[in-house]
Amino acid sequence: MQSKSSPKLRIAICGGGIGGLTLANALVSPSVHIDVYEAASQFGEIGAGVGLSLRTLRVYEMMGLKEGLESIGGKQPEKTAHLPFRCYRAHTGVAEPFKPPYVGAGPVTVHRAELHNMLFRKLPEAVHVHTAKRLVSYFHPNDPASPVTLRFADDTDATCDVLIGADGIKSVVRAGMLEELARCAEGAGNTREAAELRVNIPPRYSGCTTYRAMYRMSDKTRDISPSQDSAPGELYVGKNRMIIAYPVSQGSARLINVAGTSINPSRAGELHPEPWVAEVDPAEMIEGYRGWAPEVQEILQAVKLEGGHVKKWVVNVVGPLSAFAHGRVALLGDAASAPLAHGMTHFHGAGAGQAVEDAYMLRELLLDPRTTAANAQQALQVYSRLRAPIAEFVQKASYENGLVYSGRPLEGELEKTQVAMAAFVSEDPVEDAKKALAMLYGARL
Numbered sequence: 001m002q003s004k005s006s007p008k009l010r011i012a013i014c015g016g017g018i019g020g021l022t023l024a025n026a027l028v029s030p031s032v033h034i035d036v037y038e039a040a041s042q043f044g045e046i047g048a049g050v051g052l053s054l055r056t057l058r059v060y061e062m063m064g065l066k067e068g069l070e071s072i073g074g075k076q077p078e079k080t081a082h083l084p085f086r087c088y089r090a091h092t093g094v095a096e097p098f099k100p101p102y103v104g105a106g107p108v109t110v111h112r113a114e115l116h117n118m119l120f121r122k123l124p125e126a127v128h129v130h131t132a133k134r135l136v137s138y139f140h141p142n143d144p145a146s147p148v149t150l151r152f153a154d155d156t157d158a159t160c161d162v163l164i165g166a167d168g169i170k171s172v173v174r175a176g177m178l179e180e181l182a183r184c185a186e187g188a189g190n191t192r193e194a195a196e197l198r199v200n201i202p203p204r205y206s207g208c209t210t211y212r213a214m215y216r217m218s219d220k221t222r223d224i225s226p227s228q229d230s231a232p233g234e235l236y237v238g239k240n241r242m243i244i245a246y247p248v249s250q251g252s253a254r255l256i257n258v259a260g261t262s263i264n265p266s267r268a269g270e271l272h273p274e275p276w277v278a279e280v281d282p283a284e285m286i287e288g289y290r291g292w293a294p295e296v297q298e299i300l301q302a303v304k305l306e307g308g309h310v311k312k313w314v315v316n317v318v319g320p321l322s323a324f325a326h327g328r329v330a331l332l333g334d335a336a337s338a339p340l341a342h343g344m345t346h347f348h349g350a351g352a353g354q355a356v357e358d359a360y361m362l363r364e365l366l367l368d369p370r371t372t373a374a375n376a377q378q379a380l381q382v383y384s385r386l387r388a389p390i391a392e393f394v395q396k397a398s399y400e401n402g403l404v405y406s407g408r409p410l411e412g413e414l415e416k417t418q419v420a421m422a423a424f425v426s427e428d429p430v431e432d433a434k435k436a437l438a439m440l441y442g443a444r445l
């Protein structure tokens with residue numbers, strides 16, 4: 001039996017975003033020591049909406065966070081074949097209903113900052129949180145008896161048995177891990193594989209640029225804002241462009257999230273020169289929808305009337321990564337991404353959900369009483385083998401959904417993927433974690 005003073009594993013989580021804080025909440029147990037290292041001097045999130053699927057909610061339920069989530073996100077989504085938003089083609093100047101994508105269940109929409117705040121507040125005291133700790137590199141000896149050493153920008157060091165990189169799409173942990181794998185490939189004489197691994201270190205432009213705005217609905221915009229009474233939101237699509245609007249806060253202080261995306265697949269894979277996020281004049285967003293249906297003009301008008309700040313996001317992605325782990329180091333959430341471990345496009349509202357599922361599988365593997373510093377490497381390999389293909393499928397479905405949103409008809413291969421995605425959403429991620437344990441240890445204790 002483990003005593004409080006000698007945890008069986010010391011786990012460092014680098015990055016305190018939605019993924020890192022979900023993992024920290026998930027891992028709490030007297031048998032592990034958890035440090036969270038966050039680069040920012042204060043915890044915080046960018047204010048924007050995020051949609052959470054049935055699978056994500058299931059994981060939060062298993063972690064005892066269902067009530068906290070309901071307090072900020074409303075009720076459990078209904079199982080439904082198609083996206084329950086009101087969906088229209090709108091670029092010709094008239095809003096015409098179109099067959100919405102398959103989703104399996106309507107999303108619960110929450111404010112990112114509220115979700116992050118809830119996760120932060122729920123962190124037990126046993127979690128050691130360190131802010132203003134920007135990881136710059138790590139050293140990872142082969143011998144599991146020797147700790148992994150972390151080096152921070154303030155010239156300090158820390159050690160751990162297992163390092164989880166939850167440091168987002170520009171992940172330093174991913175860069176370190178891919179470089180390590182590339183050196184191994186070179187050592188085995190495989191220079192081509194080494195080059196391919198290094199190509200995946202910098203994130204690349206997805207071809208999508210999103211304008212996002214959030215405004216607080218008042219009497220002057222009540223009649224032109226989406227209402228949650230008849231549907232969770234509205235979606236308008238047109239040639240290579242879409243716009244979505246939905247409420248993200250419950251109660252009287254209703255916040256409306258608006259996101260308009262342009263899609264140019266021919267530019268996917270470029271290294272994009274523009275800043276990833278920049279505040280812009282609302283006119284820049286409005287211009288993209290010139291000539292679209294009056295319903296779209298109303299949403300844009302509401303953003304303007306309420307003085308909503310508009311942020312332009314150049315959406316970058318990572319991957320595909322063939323592995324999410326190497327030795328005692330693993331990636332989670334946007335850090336992992338390959339077609340997915342998720343520096344993924346956002347057309348299924350699935351990126352944060354993938355980070356949450358990553359966290360749950362890691363919890364089941366690392367908290368298992370049989371997992372120790374000596375065999376943590378095998379546990380992370382199982383995580384990588386099971387999570388990488390799931391994330392890859394979600395990435396593909398998300399990207400193809402973007403094509404449907406930009407005007408391609410929902411038929412043939414595109415429809416097949418979306419039907420499969422809807423079935424996937426209805427499956428239970430807890431079963432994936434059980435499969436992981438069975439793969440590592442055979443039958444559960």
Ligand SMILES: Cc1cc2nc3c(=O)[nH]c(=O)nc-3n(C[C@H](O)[C@H](O)[C@H](O)COP(=O)(O)OP(=O)(O)OC[C@H]3O[C@@H](n4cnc5c(N)ncnc54)[C@H](O)[C@@H]3O)c2cc1C
Nearest residue numbers: 015017018019039051135167168333334349350351352353
């Ligand atoms: C336009 C857009 C819309 C989206 N909509 C949805 C949606 O509806 N539903 C959904 O599920 N997902 C959505 N996503 C995706 C989702 O936001 C991300 O997948 C999710 O937030 C990833 O969480 P994360 O914790 O992995 O990374 P992040 O949120 O990026 O967190 C990384 C953390 O690591 C810290 N950090 C970075 N570098 C270091 C370092 N060197 N050392 C220490 N700390 C470091 C950062 O400060 C940050 O706190 C959307 C994304 C975009 C771009």
